[in-house]
Amino acid sequence: MKFSISREALLRPLALVAGVVERRQTLPVLSNVLIQVDEAQQVALTGTDLEVELIGRTAASQVEAPGAVTVPARKLMDICKSLPDQAELHFALEEGRAVLRSGRSRFTLSTLPVAEFPSIEEGQGSTELSLPRGTLKQLIDATAFAMAQQDVRYYLNGMLLELKDNLVRTVATDGHRLAVCSRPADIQVAPAQKLIVPRKGVLELARLLDGSDEPVTLTLGASHVRAHTGDFTFTSKLVDGKFPDYERVVPRGGDKVFLADRAELRQVLSRTSILSNEKYRGVRLLLEEGNLRVMANNPEQEEAEENVAVEYSGNTLEIGFNVGYLIDVLNTVDDERVQMTLSDPNSSALLEQPGGGDAMYVVMPMRL
Numbered sequence: 001m002k003f004s005i006s007r008e009a010l011l012r013p014l015a016l017v018a019g020v021v022e023r024r025q026t027l028p029v030l031s032n033v034l035i036q037v038d039e040a041q042q043v044a045l046t047g048t049d050l051e052v053e054l055i056g057r058t059a060a061s062q063v064e065a066p067g068a069v070t071v072p073a074r075k076l077m078d079i080c081k082s083l084p085d086q087a088e089l090h091f092a093l094e095e096g097r098a099v100l101r102s103g104r105s106r107f108t109l110s111t112l113p114v115a116e117f118p119s120i121e122e123g124q125g126s127t128e129l130s131l132p133r134g135t136l137k138q139l140i141d142a143t144a145f146a147m148a149q150q151d152v153r154y155y156l157n158g159m160l161l162e163l164k165d166n167l168v169r170t171v172a173t174d175g176h177r178l179a180v181c182s183r184p185a186d187i188q189v190a191p192a193q194k195l196i197v198p199r200k201g202v203l204e205l206a207r208l209l210d211g212s213d214e215p216v217t218l219t220l221g222a223s224h225v226r227a228h229t230g231d232f233t234f235t236s237k238l239v240d241g242k243f244p245d246y247e248r249v250v251p252r253g254g255d256k257v258f259l260a261d262r263a264e265l266r267q268v269l270s271r272t273s274i275l276s277n278e279k280y281r282g283v284r285l286l287l288e289e290g291n292l293r294v295m296a297n298n299p300e301q302e303e304a305e306e307n308v309a310v311e312y313s314g315n316t317l318e319i320g321f322n323v324g325y326l327i328d329v330l331n332t333v334d335d336e337r338v339q340m341t342l343s344d345p346n347s348s349a350l351l352e353q354p355g356g357g358d359a360m361y362v363v364m365p366m367r368l
Helices: 007-020 071-080 133-146 199-206 261-272 321-330
Strands: 001-008 030-039 044-050 052-059 062-065 067-072 088-094 097-102 107-108 128-131 157-163 167-173 177-184 195-199 215-220 224-229 231-239 256-261 281-287 291-298 303-309 317-322 337-342 349-353 356-363
Touching: 001 007, 001 356, 007 044, 007 071, 007 088, 007 199, 030 071, 044 199, 052 199, 067 071, 071 107, 107 224, 128 133, 133 157, 133 167, 133 177, 133 199, 133 215, 133 321, 133 356, 167 199, 177 321, 195 199, 195 231, 199 224, 224 356, 256 261, 256 303, 261 281, 261 291, 261 303, 261 321, 261 337, 281 321, 317 321, 321 356
Parallel strands: none
Antiparallel strands: 001 062, 001 088, 030 044, 030 067, 044 052, 052 231, 088 097, 097 107, 128 215, 157 167, 157 195, 167 177, 177 356, 215 224, 224 231, 256 337, 281 291, 281 317, 291 303, 337 349, 349 356
């Protein structure tokens, strides 16, 4: 194997592929990236952690001998980053080692057998559909923050992707809060599909997508989802489990609805949270006509109180929340104002854009 490639042509796919590679691996070959070069000057870089696989394609400037090799992903990326811009890299396989030359620099990297590099099995892709990249990215960005991190209910450590005729929906919850976002899409799916994509798969997919209208092609299998976008092919195993019935969690019939300036409310909550209990992060909201009072205190007897003007006329209500959950929602809502619907101190709050919108967020209250 022997080829030349410009630093820039290698660096972008390498940086994305290396993101999939885990630092702490049970199999040594999983910390490597697989580089495959063919006569057509196509270079394919593959990284995997057995749950998520990412293949990035780029073009070599010259190929003297096609072939394949696996080299340590992080080291190769660090070398490429440290070389000067527009540098030309010359790769060769010599006596079982990968030798990388550029200008007056020479690096020799260890390799592992290509045959040991695992690939996620090609399942029978049952359904194929195409979406604009921007649509899928907005859906993920609107809900990803609510995914659980290491919950024993493993099906919460991911995102529900729901596909039906002319509609795509993403849902995430960690049991304390829920994020749902739906967008119309020009797709036909029969029967409707519900997939749980694991947390890491969701985050890696979001890094690949941009806000454009260029298509991303999704292939939905029984145990995998695959996304083709531009020069990248992304595959993720699916979580085998049943996602909770989120429709039941969305509070209905709340009678106390107020509108607030999103940025101002976020700043007020951020300031108040400084003096909340570091462990429970609780704040109390007192809703009264035209005003929302935000209060926090902590075991050191320190207190914070802020007032923010809101559009509201109705009965007063006092309710407690984890302030971090509210701030996460306000960071995500895509509007200058936010609408919050409450009913009583023991019922969840519903946050959304004024008058509704694509996304809705549910946050459970806290007893304070």
